[in-house]
Amino acid sequence: MKNLNNIKQYLNNHLYKNSFFLVLSRVFNVAAGFIFWMIAARFYSIEDVGLATALISSLGLVILFSRFGLDFSIIRFLPGSDKSKVFSTCLIVTTVSAFIVGIIYISGISFFSPGLSFIQDSGYAMVFLVFAVMNSVAATTGNAFVAMRRAGHFFFQNVLLASRILLLIPLVFLGSFGIFGSMGLAYLIAALFAFLILSRLIVFDLRVDKQFIKGSFRFSSGNYMSNVLLAVPTLVMPILILNLLGEAEAAKYYIAFAIGNLVLIIPDALSTSLFVEGSHGESLRKNVIRAGLAIYSFLVPAVILIYFFGDFLLGLVGKDYAEASELLRLLALSSFFVAVHSLFVPVQNVRMRVESIVKLNLLRFLLLLGLSYVLILKFGIVGVGYAWMVTYAVLGLGIVVVVKRMGWF
Template sequence: MARPKGRHARPADQVYRSSFFLMASTATIAGLGFVFWIVVARYYSPEQVGLATSLISAISLISYLSLFGLNSTLIRFPAPTAARNGQLTQSIALVTTASCLVGAVYVAGLPLYGEKLVFVRDQLPLAAAFVVICACAAVNQLTDSVFIGARIPQYNALVDGVIQGLTKLALPVALVGLGSVGIVGSAGGGFAVAVLASLFLMHRRLGFRFDFRTRGTRLREQLRFSVASYVTSLLNLMPQLVVPLIVLHQLGAAAAGYYYVAFQIASLLNAVSFSVGEALFAEGSHDPSRIGVLLRRTAAIIAGLMVPAAAVVALGSGLILKLFGGSYATEARPLLMVFAVGALAVALSSWSNFALKLTRQMRQLVVNNLVFATVSISLAFLWAPRGLVWIGWAWAAGNLASGLVALAALLGHRRRSIAAVRHSEPDAEPGPESESGNVRTAEAQA
């Protein structure tokens, strides 16, 4: 595709700019989300918060499951301009259908794995609302990838941060009479408004129109990549659903509330490395010849940001949690300190996962996330009777194991790439490089 000109032109390297806007998006989401949970903690009991957070965790998992890896495919393999609207339309339709089906299956099966949440299934309006919220959350995730792939992540800061955050913040007090349902409804209202805003901005900024033609969309050609990304998302997000349920059933609803608040604060910290990783993926997909440079640069950015940030959160954990109330500062502080230390392991895992996806080591990516899910869930189940702190150590151990396995794979791939480049040099002829050749050379340089 021709490089855009004029006011649509983009500099060749935007990793710093993209990282900044993605971190700004996450910071805005987390900042307003932080205020949201302070309001919730003041107006709702820990038991209500615990039940609601279990449902919200399920919505997050279902939304990612319903993406079928299309969020990564839209960034890594965008369709040509003539077929781009068709690619986006098919992706939105598939994700909406899948999220409704998966959400309905989750609600139907609550008696098997969520006995304390079965009230959702027993009331048809609540069940229907839960399914709609799942669909809105999934489509919102997909549209985020559209803006990242188009290299305009500032719109994610506007939509997910400001618009969605302010909508969520306006609802909890009004819905307080609904108990835990009010908390979930507040989150769902934010997702719905964010989807509408995203579609409007896609229309105005990218010229998006719904187009159901299938020719040239590249979705079928990249099915293997999408499936591998989907399996990876399933494995990566499984602990976010299973671990809160372990806490809820082994330690009680109040402990689940303390866990979720600490985890949300830690998520702000972890979002730094994830945002830089997304920028790495978008920029490396745009120009595969610079993968090596981008890998080194983003590793340095993550290290420079995460070490001091983790120290600040660990040392200030007590003050942060006091904003939620005295019980949170007492019960959740040790857990938040462990999450802060474990954020360094999360950083390694996040960066290496994006590196594996960018270099298209999809089988290793699946193995890597299988290690993460297995270690974190198994240890959480075994260590839960010891208390919340040990749940935090289980999370950190899972991420550390995942990061080390991925790092070993990347180093092995680098050695093979160097050997392949050296072997091909004597027979090389001048001429334009293919994408795969650019990737191998960049990986060898890394």
């Protein structure tokens, strides 16, 4: 009876309840992604897969630069503000900017990635821009679900994103753009679902609230800068490898990285939930301790599993991909350091100490990109694993020093 009451207590705790659906979303999305790439590897050439990963990363860069930190502000300010004004402002600004940034990116693609210059063709360019807008809408609406503690809707949105698997084979005649197109159409489906649900929860106001933009500017701009520094190295890596080592190596790297991210499901979900609960006024230190215990309880067995059976998982995708097993092991081991970073960032966001996150992610940006470039030339794609390990070890030590100064231990 006592155990039953404990389970009931956990289910009623917003941190764990929201985290449950966020973890479920991540697990489902990663599983669907694994199936997606396994099918892609069967029906598309390794060169097509490598080119598609660079296209997907390009789309990710467009979305990243078009957010302006509003994906963080919607979580931080939606709970205690006029939901209609906050949501509508975030949606309008990010959607319009995704279209504009997409045009700029396409215009300069032949300069920084000649291998992708074919998307400057009017047909490919228009499809790319439509997918960028749909991706942006799906991301904003997903953040709104999380901010409103409606992570169950967020989970179903991710279920709809799995429709990309069903679209892979019918679009195989398009080559690399077939892989990219299946993902873009899935974002369209997810965005339409989110609009349908949110129309019952929020009154849409097709105006930009200047007061909200002004009031949240410091927080939004700080997080924008921080998130750009955080995400750019990861998104640039497939494009960098494509241009340095070719399509096949880019494909091997991307698949290893996707599987390596399996161990970060719990840290990422609990980090987001920690931010949400802190924004709702819950005890920060208590939730950090809870989240930390949950994260490392999961990480230890997950890393052991990936370390010893990672080559088997890569082999399921395709025999060529098993060559990235050493990279996968390094990525898995580095997750112990990554988790420290994942816990620290939401704490500083709740405390409105965005400047410290910007400095931390600037250091990560310089270390990870600089080391990766040098080590890729020397060791191939395994060099990314070495760079990842060293970067997060340095960051972890720095965070421990800062937290000690905060008097948390």
